[in-house]
Amino acid sequence: MQGELSKAGGLSDFYRIEAIEDRFLEIQLQGAWNSSAQLPGRDQLEQQILSLQPKKLFFNCKELSSWNSVLVVFVSEIRRIAKQNSLELDCEQLPQGVSRLIRLSEAVPENEEARFQDYHDSFFEKVGRESVKTLNAGHDLLEFFGRIIVVSGQFLRGCARYRAVDIFRNIQETGAQALPIISLIAFLMGLILAYVGAVQLTQFGAQIFVADLVAIAIVREMGPIMTAVVMAGRTGAAFAAQLGTMKVNQEIDAYQTMAISPYQFLVFPRLLALCLMMPLLCVFSNFIGIFGGAVVARYHLGISWLQYYTQVQSAIGVPDISLSLIKAFVFGVVVAAFGCYRGMRSGNNALAVGQAATSAVVSSLVLIVILDALFAIMTGVWGI
Amino acid sequence: MAAFNHPNSPIRVENLSMAYDSFLIMRDLNFSVKRGSIFVVMGGSGCGKSTLLKHLVGLKEPAKGRILYDDLDFTACDIEDRKTVLRRMGVLYQTGALWSALTLLENVSIPLKEFTSFSANEIDEIARLKLALVGLKGFEDHYPSQISGGMQKRAGLARAMALDPEFLFFDEPSAGLDPLSSRRLDDLILELRDSLGTTVVVVTHELDSIFKIADDSIFLDTQTKSVLDHGNPKQLRAESPHPAVRSFLTRGGDSEKEAHTI
Ligand SMILES: Nc1ncnc2c1ncn2[C@@H]1O[C@H](COP(=O)(O)OP(=O)(O)OP(=O)(O)O)[C@@H](O)[C@H]1O
Numbered sequence: 001m002q003g004e005l006s007k008a009g010g011l012s013d014f015y016r017i018e019a020i021e022d023r024f025l026e027i028q029l030q031g032a033w034n035s036s037a038q039l040p041g042r043d044q045l046e047q048q049i050l051s052l053q054p055k056k057l058f059f060n061c062k063e064l065s066s067w068n069s070v071l072v073v074f075v076s077e078i079r080r081i082a083k084q085n086s087l088e089l090d091c092e093q094l095p096q097g098v099s100r101l102i103r104l105s106e107a108v109p110e111n112e113e114a115r116f117q118d119y120h121d122s123f124f125e126k127v128g129r130e131s132v133k134t135l136n137a138g139h140d141l142l143e144f145f146g147r148i149i150v151v152s153g154q155f156l157r158g159c160a161r162y163r164a165v166d167i168f169r170n171i172q173e174t175g176a177q178a179l180p181i182i183s184l185i186a187f188l189m190g191l192i193l194a195y196v197g198a199v200q201l202t203q204f205g206a207q208i209f210v211a212d213l214v215a216i217a218i219v220r221e222m223g224p225i226m227t228a229v230v231m232a233g234r235t236g237a238a239f240a241a242q243l244g245t246m247k248v249n250q251e252i253d254a255y256q257t258m259a260i261s262p263y264q265f266l267v268f269p270r271l272l273a274l275c276l277m278m279p280l281l282c283v284f285s286n287f288i289g290i291f292g293g294a295v296v297a298r299y300h301l302g303i304s305w306l307q308y309y310t311q312v313q314s315a316i317g318v319p320d321i322s323l324s325l326i327k328a329f330v331f332g333v334v335v336a337a338f339g340c341y342r343g344m345r346s347g348n349n350a351l352a353v354g355q356a357a358t359s360a361v362v363s364s365l366v367l368i369v370i371l372d373a374l375f376a377i378m379t380g381v382w383g384i
Numbered sequence: 385m386a387a388f389n390h391p392n393s394p395i396r397v398e399n400l401s402m403a404y405d406s407f408l409i410m411r412d413l414n415f416s417v418k419r420g421s422i423f424v425v426m427g428g429s430g431c432g433k434s435t436l437l438k439h440l441v442g443l444k445e446p447a448k449g450r451i452l453y454d455d456l457d458f459t460a461c462d463i464e465d466r467k468t469v470l471r472r473m474g475v476l477y478q479t480g481a482l483w484s485a486l487t488l489l490e491n492v493s494i495p496l497k498e499f500t501s502f503s504a505n506e507i508d509e510i511a512r513l514k515l516a517l518v519g520l521k522g523f524e525d526h527y528p529s530q531i532s533g534g535m536q537k538r539a540g541l542a543r544a545m546a547l548d549p550e551f552l553f554f555d556e557p558s559a560g561l562d563p564l565s566s567r568r569l570d571d572l573i574l575e576l577r578d579s580l581g582t583t584v585v586v587v588t589h590e591l592d593s594i595f596k597i598a599d600d601s602i603f604l605d606t607q608t609k610s611v612l613d614h615g616n617p618k619q620l621r622a623e624s625p626h627p628a629v630r631s632f633l634t635r636g637g638d639s640e641k642e643a644h645t646i
Pocket residue numbers: 114404407409427428429430431432433434435436478
C-alpha cells in the first residue's frame with residue numbers, strides 16, 4: 001500500500017505521508033518550513049495517519065532545507081497523536097534542534113490548576129453570581145464613601161496627613177486650567193438659549209424676556225450641569241487614570257505599607273480641590289453664559305446692555321444663586337468621588353485603567369442627571 | 385514544626401495558606417525569622433515568593449493561618465496596632481513602585497516627614513544620604529520616569545531604608561542590577577544587619593548573593609505547595625535530602641545528566 005496521501009493545498013507541499021513495508025509510516029518533510037507554511041488541522045492530520053493503520057512512525061528529513069517553530073509545532077502534534085493512539089514514534093531522523101526545542105518545551109510540566117476553568121453555568125448560577133457581584137460592588141462603594149467621610153472628618157479636626165502642595169496643584173489643574181473650555185461651553189450655551197428664546201418671544205413682542213429666560217436657565221440648570229459634565233470628562237477621567245496607573249505601579253501598595261493612608265494622601269487633595277473649584281467654576285460659567293445671551297440680545301434683538309442687565313437682575317435672586325452653588329458643590333463631590341473610586345478600584349493592567357476612566361465618567365454623568373432631576377422635583381415642591 | 389519557632393523570632397508565620405480566589409498558591413507554611421538575621425525566600429519563578437511577601441507586609445489577607453510580629457497577630461489586629469507594625473517595616477517592591485509624581489528626593493523624604501520630627505533641613509540631609517548609599521548621588525531631583533529600571537530599584541531601596549526600619553523586605557533586590565551594583569547591594573544588606581541589627585527578608589534568585597548574605601532560608605515548591613526545605617543555603621546545597629533544592633542551589637549542576645532522547 002504505497003502512495004501519496006497528502007491532500008492538496010496547505011502543507012501538502014511540505015510533507016508527505018507514505019506507508020513503507022507493513023504498517024510502517026514514513027513522514028517525509030521537504031523544502032523550507034517557515035512561517036509561510038500552514039499547518040494542517042489537527043483532525044485532518046490524525047485522520048490521515050490513522051487511515052493507514054500504522055504501528056510505527058518515522059520521520060524522513062533528507063529533503064528538509066530549513067525549518068523554524070512551525071516544524072516544532074507539527075512534530076509535537078504528531079507526538080501527541082502517536083501517544084494517544086499508542087503508536088511507536090521514531091524521532092531519530094529529526095534535526096537535533098527540533099528535538100532539543102521539544103525537550104525544552106516539555107521540561108516544565110503543565111500546571112494543571114493554573115489553567116482557567118470554563119464555567120458552564122446554569123441560568124440560576126449566573127443570576128446568583130451576578131447578584132453577589134452587584135451586592136459586593138454596592139458594599140464596596142459604601143465603604144469608599146465611608147472612608148471619604150472619615151478622612152474629611154480628620155481634615156476638619158486637623159489630623160489628616162496630606163501634602164498641601166498636592167491640594168494647590170490639584171486646584172490649579174481642576175480650576176484655572178479648566179477656564180478656557182468652561183468659558184467656551186458656557187458662552188455658546190447662553191447664545192443658543194437666547195436664540196431659541198428669541199424666536200418664540202418675538203412672536204409675542206416680548207423680546208426683553210430673553211434676559212429672564214437665559215438668566216434663569218443658565219443659573220438654575222445649565223451652568224451647574226454643563227460645568228459638571230465638562231469636569232466629569234476632564235477631571236473625573238483624569239483622577240481615575242492617575243490613581244489607576246498608580247495602582248498598576250504598586251505606588252498605592254507602597255503608601256499602604258508605609259502606613260500612609262492613600263485616602264488621605266491621594267484621594268483627599270483631589271476631592272477637596274474639586275469641591276472648592278466646582279462652585280467657583282459654576283459662578284464663572286453663569287456669568288459667561290448670561291453674557292452669551294446678552295450678545296444675542298444686543299445684536300440680534302436690539303436690546304441695550306443696560307436693559308438686559310436690569311432685566312437679569314430682577315429675574316434671579318439669592319435662592320437661584322444658592323441653588324446653583326449647592327448643585328455645583330454636590331456635582332463636584334460626585335465627579336471627584338467617582339473618579340477616585342474607579343481609580344482606586346482599577347484592575348492591574350492598562351486595559352483596566354482605561355475602563356476605570358470610562359466608568360468614572362459614565363457613572364458620574366448618570367448620577368449627576370439623576371441628582372439634577374431630584375433637585376428639580378425638590379425645588380418644585382418647595383417652590384424655590 | 386513547632387520546634388522551629390524561636391523565642392527570639394520577631395516574625396512568625398503559622399499555618400499560612402495563600403490563595404488568589406480559588407487558586408491555591410501555598411498551603412500550611414510554618415517558619416520564623418530570627419532577629420537581626422537575613423532570611424532568604426527561594427523557589428522557582430511563579431511559585432509564590434512575591435505573594436508570600438505581600439502577606440508578610442499586609443497587602444494580602446491570608447486564606448488561612450496567622451502572621452505574628454512579636455506575638456501580635458498582624459492579620460487580625462486593629463488598625464492602630466497594624467500601623468505601628470507597618471511603621472517598623474520597609475518594603476522594596478519587585479518593580480520599585482516609586483511614587484511617580486515625586487522626585488527621588490521627595491520619595492525618600494516623605495516617610496521621614498510623616499513619621500519623624502526632624503526639621504526640613506535634617507530630612508533633606510538624611511534623604512540625600514540614603515540616596516548616596518544606593519549610588520544615586522546627583523539624581524535627587526530626577527523623576528522616577530527619568531531613570532533606568534535598575535536605578536528605580538535602588539531608589540526604592542533608599543526609600544525602604546529611609547526610616548531605618550527594624551524589618552526590611554526586599555523583592556528581588558538585585559534583579560536588573562549590574563554585577564558591581566548588585567555586589568554593593570549585598571554589602572549594604574550585610575551592613576544593615578551588622579550595624580543596625582535590621583532583620584531582613586529577601587526574595588532572590590541570585591545564587592552568589594544567596595550564599596553571601598543568607599543566614600537562613602526557606603525553599604518554596606510549586607508541586608507540593610509547601611516549604612520543601614529550610615536552613616542555611618550552604619548547608620542545604622551540601623546536604624539537602626531534596627534533589628530539587630540541591631539542583632536549584634547548584635544551578636541544575638546536580639541533574640545535568642537528564643535523558644537526551646525525546
Ligand atoms: N493578582 C493575581 N491574581 C491571580 N493569580 C496571581 C496574581 N498574582 C500572582 N498570581 C499567581 O500566583 C502565583 C505566584 O505568583 P508570584 O508573583 O508570587 O510568583 P513569584 O514566586 O514572585 O515569581 P517570580 O520569581 O517570577 O517573581 C503565580 O502562579 C501567579 O499565576
